Each structure stands twice: as structure tokens, then as C-alpha cells.
Amino acid sequence: MTRFGIIGGGLMGHGIAVALAQAGHGAGVFDNDPAVLAGLGDRVGSALARSGTPRARVAAVGDRIVAVDSLAELAKQADVVIEAVSERLAVKHDVLAALEPHLPPDVPVWTNTSVLSISAVARAMLHPQRLVGVHWWNPPYLIPLVEIAPGTDTDPGFVDHAHTLIAELGKTTVRLHRDVPGFIGNRLQFALVREALQLLADGVCEPETIDTVVRAGVGLRWAAVGPMENADYIGLDLTRAILGSLAPSLSTETHEFPVLDRLLAQEHAGRASGRGLLDWRPGRAEEVAARLEAGIRHNLPARRGGRAGHGGSH
Ligand SMILES: NC(=O)c1ccc[n+]([C@@H]2O[C@H](COP(=O)([O-])OP(=O)(O)OC[C@H]3O[C@@H](n4cnc5c(N)ncnc54)[C@H](O)[C@@H]3O)[C@@H](O)[C@H]2O)c1
Structure with missing residues (x-):
């Protein structure tokens, strides 16, 4: 079991949490909007109901997803961090800058950006070599495709690791040779x-x-x-x-x-x-x-x- 820390509990963040929990992983979700965090359980519940998870398993899968109330708390528990905040470069920069002092440098960080350059997202990072573009499609628990791309400074070992973990979920992974805005899809x-x-x-x-x-x-x-x-x-x-x-x-x-x-x-x-x-x-x-x-x-x-x-x- 891998423990994921997901920053942003919106449409994608909660959907990715469901996809990971269905595969037996744990997810701690942080959002800076208290209403989003308070509603996380309900949104996860209704996604699980729609996702085809057998009724007998819904509670156990849902229990693997927890709300956390700070980035420090999220970083303490995470083997991998997934950034799924709003699609604005400045917001992503602020979040990553606030996260990194709490996170050991060998912990991978994946960004779910749709169309920003991975290298541009990495620009605010202390350790840009750990940032990988891992782009899920909505709804993440249904759509098979996940696109993976390195930034200019990404260490290939982090890309290999992301690729292995995502493929183990049973997803269809494609790997770009280099960073282009918008991945392929x-x-x-x-x-x-x-x-x-x-x-x-x-x-x-x-x-x-x-x-x-x-x-x-x-x-x-x-x-x-x-x-x-x-x-x-x-x-x-x-x-x-x-x-x-x-x-x-x-x-x-x-x-x-x-x-x-x-x-x-x-x-x-x-x-x-x-x-x-x-x-x-x-x-x-x-x-x-x-x-x-x-x-x-x-x-x-x-x-x-x-x-x-x-x-x-x-
Ligand atoms: N919607 C899609 O179909 C889709 C598909 C693939 C990728 N994406 C990408 O995923 C990311 C998230 O998109 P979404 O559709 O889930 O958006 P969303 O608006 O539903 O969720 C974003 C969440 O980020 C939170 N947030 C904003 N600033 C924050 C901060 N500083 N700290 C913590 N949380 C913060 C917001 O409160 C919100 O709940 C974006 O980069 C988007 O481009 C979206």
C-alpha cells in the first residue's frame, strides 16, 4: 500500500483519491477551502456508488480516504504527493513552495496540471527533479488513460516510479519523451x-x-x-x-x-x-x-x- 497525499480535493482530487483507494492505497486529502474538506466524505461516497465498487466494499474503500487539515500533516504521511489544485501557475507555485519545507527531498511530487508546462510548474521548487506530470482524465476512477511527462529537470527515476505505480493500478499509461503544454490528449x-x-x-x-x-x-x-x-x-x-x-x-x-x-x-x-x-x-x-x-x-x-x-x- 502506498500512502498518497493529495493537495486539492475538488473534482479531480477526490476522483483520483477514489481511483487510488479502489486499488488498496491510502489517500490523505488537503484543501484550503474548509467547505471542500467538510464535503469530501459525501463526494467520495457518491463517486464510489457510481464507480461500480461492490456495495460490500464501499465502506472499506471509503475509509482509506481521509481529510487532513494542513500541508505539514499531509507531508508527514505521504509516500507520494499529488498536486491537484486550481489550474493557475501562481497557485501551484504557492502550494509547492509551502509544501516542500515539510517534505523529504526523495518523496515524489506529481502534478495533475492539464495544460501548464511541467518545467514551468517546477520553477518554484527547491527540488524540481522530483516533479512529474501525471495527468489523469475525469472521472479518474473510470477513464483508463493517465499521461506521464517529465519536466526539463525531472530525474528519470521519478518518472519510472510514477509509471510503475500507475500501471499497477491497471491504468493505460503513456509516457511522453518530453514536456509539452497539454500532454498529448x-x-x-x-x-x-x-x-x-x-x-x-x-x-x-x-x-x-x-x-x-x-x-x-x-x-x-x-x-x-x-x-x-x-x-x-x-x-x-x-x-x-x-x-x-x-x-x-x-x-x-x-x-x-x-x-x-x-x-x-x-x-x-x-x-x-x-x-x-x-x-x-x-x-x-x-x-x-x-x-x-x-x-x-x-x-x-x-x-x-x-x-x-x-x-x-x-
Ligand atoms: N476537470 C478536469 O476534467 C481535469 C482533468 C485533468 C486535469 N485537471 C487538472 O486538475 C487540477 C484540478 O482541477 P479540478 O477540476 O479538480 O479543479 P477544482 O476547482 O474542482 O478543484 C481545485 C481545488 O483546489 C483547491 N485549492 C485551490 N487553491 C488551493 C491551495 N492553495 N491549497 C489547497 N487547495 C487549493 C480548491 O479549493 C479546489 O477545491 C487542475 O490543474 C486541472 O487543470 C482537471
Whole structure:
């Protein structure tokens, strides 16, 4: 059993705790918002109920997750620390700077940043060699993928250690050769989002149509056959010819996203404000959360026997 210290008990922090506890590990969770810490037990309970944990095991698994009330307390008990605080570089720097005086230099620290450079996160650290980018996907107890990346100063031994521990959880681990913002998954995901926004800005279709195309077409293909395998499957000559004619019309925008800016100026920020690209009628958020988990679960049995890619792309 490894004892993890998780900083940040929000969406990802509590979900990662559940994934670790299901595999028999312990997790001490610290959050600087007392309301988040007070609600941790309930959120863990409902994640466990949804996660497929057999009812008889729910209490034992839940008991492996405890709230701790300071970084010093967290550091005292942790074999590995996971940073899962808000996605702001300054916040991550402050947390790591406050943590390290309490933490022996050989204890690994993993950051769950989505799109920040690991080297940039490490910049505030006394011991940057111990920081590894370990990027989970939401919900962490369901989605198999965990991406692992070093920063410029990361000692490879810490990367190997993270890779071994995550693979032992039964996760699909991929290992990047070097640090790039967004790992692989968010770079691919947001290249698609950028193109979708361009289609909307150009008046090609409605937002709902984008989702239909992905859910009924592209997404189904990619859940079965990845884009690299598909490129070979259709032939690299055809792939080259398609890119040659299509690429000049694809978005390369880096700063201007008028569709989003217009909605944000009207305070239509999406789910939380009741309107965004789509209309968030009451009940839609719950329906989406349930559909997301059910959809992932539906695709998981196909992976049985394969547990694709322990060791992944290194
Ligand atoms: N939401 C996702 O789908 C997703 C997926 C992968 C990675 N991530 C990354 O995981 C990290 C956490 O994201 P989230 O979605 O859980 O956000 P969240 O807002 O749900 O949780 C962040 C938590 O950090 C706490 N926090 C903020 N400052 C703190 C501090 N100084 N000390 C202790 N706790 C502090 C907040 O109180 C909050 O509970 C981010 O880096 C995010 O980019 C998110």
C-alpha cells in the first residue's frame, strides 16, 4: 500500500483519491477551502456508488480516504504527493513552495496540471527533479488513460516510479519523451475544439451539429481505431493527399475566438450560467454527467483482456 497525499480535493482530487483507494492505497486529502474538506466524505461516497465498487466494499474503500487539515500533516504521511489544485501557475507555485519545507527531498511530487508546462510548474521548487506530470482524465476512477511527462529537470527515476505505480493500478499509461503544454490528449482535443469554433464562426453549422458529428462519427471511429492506425489503414498516400488539400483551410488561429468572446461578454459561460454554446435547461447537467459515465463504461468491456498499452508510447 502506498500512502498518497493529495493537495486539492475538488473534482479531480477526490476522483483520483477514489481511483487510488479502489486499488488498496491510502489517500490523505488537503484543501484550503474548509467547505471542500467538510464535503469530501459525501463526494467520495457518491463517486464510489457510481464507480461500480461492490456495495460490500464501499465502506472499506471509503475509509482509506481521509481529510487532513494542513500541508505539514499531509507531508508527514505521504509516500507520494499529488498536486491537484486550481489550474493557475501562481497557485501551484504557492502550494509547492509551502509544501516542500515539510517534505523529504526523495518523496515524489506529481502534478495533475492539464495544460501548464511541467518545467514551468517546477520553477518554484527547491527540488524540481522530483516533479512529474501525471495527468489523469475525469472521472479518474473510470477513464483508463493517465499521461506521464517529465519536466526539463525531472530525474528519470521519478518518472519510472510514477509509471510503475500507475500501471499497477491497471491504468493505460503513456509516457511522453518530453514536456509539452497539454500532454498529448489535450493538444489533440483542443485542436478539434479550435476547428469546431472556426466552423461556427464561419456559419457552417450549429454547435449541436458539431456534437452530432463527433458522437455519431468521429468519436466512434476513434474509440475503436486511433488516428495513426487509421492513417495507415486508409493509406499514407491518401492521408497525404487529404492533408494537402484540406490543411490550408483548417484553423491556425492562436488568439481570436469570437464565438466564445461574444458568449462570455453576455455572461453565457456554459453549464454554470444556464447558457453557453447550448441551452442548459434544468436537469441537463445531471443528464450529461450520467451519460458521460454510462458511455465510458459501455466502451470499457471491449478493453478487457487487452488492457491496452501498459507502458504505452515510450
Ligand atoms: N476537470 C478536469 O476534467 C481535469 C482533468 C485533468 C486535469 N485537471 C487538472 O486538475 C487540477 C484540478 O482541477 P479540478 O477540476 O479538480 O479543479 P477544482 O476547482 O474542482 O478543484 C481545485 C481545488 O483546489 C483547491 N485549492 C485551490 N487553491 C488551493 C491551495 N492553495 N491549497 C489547497 N487547495 C487549493 C480548491 O479549493 C479546489 O477545491 C487542475 O490543474 C486541472 O487543470 C482537471
